[in-house]
Amino acid sequence: MDNTTHFGFKDVATDDKQSLVKGVFDSVASKYDLMNDVLSFGAHRLWKRYTIASSNVKTGDKVLDIAGGTGDLAIEFRKKVGESGQVILSDINAAMLGEGRKNLINQGIFGVDYIQLNAQYLPFESNTFDCVSIAFGLRNVTDKDQALREMHRILKPGGCLLILEFSKTDSELLKKFYDFYSFNVMPKLGGIIADDEDSYQYLAESIRKHPDQETLKDMVLEAGFGFCEYHNLSGGIVALHKGIKT
Template identity: 60%
Template sequence: MSDKNTTHFGYTEVPVEEKARHVAEVFHSVASKYDLMNDLMSMGIHRLWKRFTLYNSQVRTGAKVLDIAGGTGDLTARFSTMVGERGQVILADINASMLNVGRNRLIDRGLAGNIDYVQANAESLPFPDNSFDCITIAFGLRNVTDKDKALASMFRVLKPGGQLMILEFSKPADWLAPLYDQYSFKVLPKLGQLLTRDAESYRYLAESIRMHPDQETLLSMMENAGFERCQFHNMTAGIVALHRGYKF
């Protein structure tokens, strides 16, 4: 178990102040092939998980949305059309390489007018209190060093009545767990080696998922941060869960 001076980087104990650097190295390594690997790893199902998240976002024309750990911009692209010209979407990511890939991809698609890009740490978001109608973080929370601090930061910048949505790998059903472990620790690193020449980053991915809080634990963490009406919805037998909570 980690003490107050160390934290988990996958299964490895590292000093707290070094985790962000280790995570950054992972995403610098995989940024250019990130979308391709997502499609291969999930067999394309990640697009359905994100579509479900967007459907439940309740985002309307004119809304202001913060997409944390937005990476290559999948959610941001759709939010841009949902909020329209009067709305605003901020794609935020701690990793410069991922942010650049996302910016270039969205500009190439002609989506620029209502999107801003901010390199930011989820633990200390550089925005005023009560700024956003909706905040999303998809497949990013498990990489955050201090998740409680990040949840508190998200609560601060969310408007009263606003919704936080956390899409993240979670704990699968017991019947699926053995097969999922075999896939995660045997197949994923080989895919990573084949496509990015980086097996270690995908070994970290598998380990980081196992170290992430399970569904009920994350729900309690959201409630402790002040969110209300918290709930989660399991997808693909719990491999992924969408957590939702509101600020009132």
Template identity: 60%
Template sequence: MEAKDTTHFGYKEVPTAEKAKHVAEVFHSVAGKYDLMNDLMSLGIHRFWKHFTIMNSGVRRGATVLDIAGGTGDLTRQFSKLVGDTGKVVLADINASMLNVGRDRLTDDGIVGNIEYVQANAEALPFPDNSFNCITIAFGLRNVTDKDKALASMFRVLKPGGQLMVLEFSKPAEWMAPIYDAYSFKILPQLGKIFTGDEDSYRYLAESIRMHPDQETLKQMMTDVGFERCEYHNMTAGIVSLHRGYKF
């Protein structure tokens, strides 16, 4: 299958080769206020979504974990405690600004010793086959240009018996959709404008969520690259879903 010349960046069509650059510009712009905006946008509920992901990871002492699009390190922080000094967590992000914020934040809090930081593209992960017991990507897959290629890359570096967890915005329940749309397109960009001076990046966020595959489509995409026992759990009326799949 030939690669498409263009792809979506929110509701816009851009050259496929340029999408990563456009996404990078968004996250360079918001990196410093990323955690604040997460709290404002979700009324703090993003912490529950991430806690639920950690609790369902099955990660134990001595495990190796890859946190893709790990950003400011919310998941890495918790995984570091779970794996202990005999385990390892790799915080990977394609965006240098986000990676630096995460590294500085965790280091300032004294969370060091079992964490590595790697700037990496999810479509071509720079790790050997069968490297990790658990892989997570939280609110990052929708920004990836070629999601199938990224999922295949994650499958390759996951150990047999390991689990992939994709935490991502998804398609809300029908009754929630009009409320969510009004919030996303009217309130969210204004929050971005007020607190970060960047309205456009948060308009892109709302658009990118709408362009992301729905629950069943993403589940099938995971199955197609080799993951087994794929399932998802909706949270907050389907605004967010946690997809899980295993490599056997």
């Protein structure tokens, strides 16, 4: 394995990326939801609603939400699985996981388990979960292929993987606007609202380094999934990939 990887547009030692990403999310955790609403004009809530609707999660299912941050998906999954089901909200970052726990308690959502973990090393038995989700987290994982193999391993046969992530738009007009917004507006808003311009510069750069729709689909299939499809949202600025373990 190469000893360097990307952190935004910079090349860094592979072993250092995890701690650098941790620094970003330690910094932005308390303002993460507010920033998501401001930066996406509230659209992230619609993208997540579409993800939940695409999940086929039902009463009694076991669901793992990886990089679940402030708990948006976990809240909705908890409602779907009912008392007989199980939802685990996980994140590599303790500050984000703390915000998620606080958010769920404030909304009266109980019965969710919280685990701090690394997506590349999932501490679960094989064939355990009916659904694994990761929203806006895969691009921060150092070894995405290993993480996808782990997600495949812990899913039951017939289980569903949901990856909601920023992606590539084919519209030149939308691309120009998005590039201007990402690199000129987003970091400035990060500085004003979250007092952290650098972290939002990294987040904008990390989106550009993430694999495009077809590449990520191929990665999901190469990880062992028998089926994968994707749906573009907001003109391809975001895409939802759905993989099924056969």
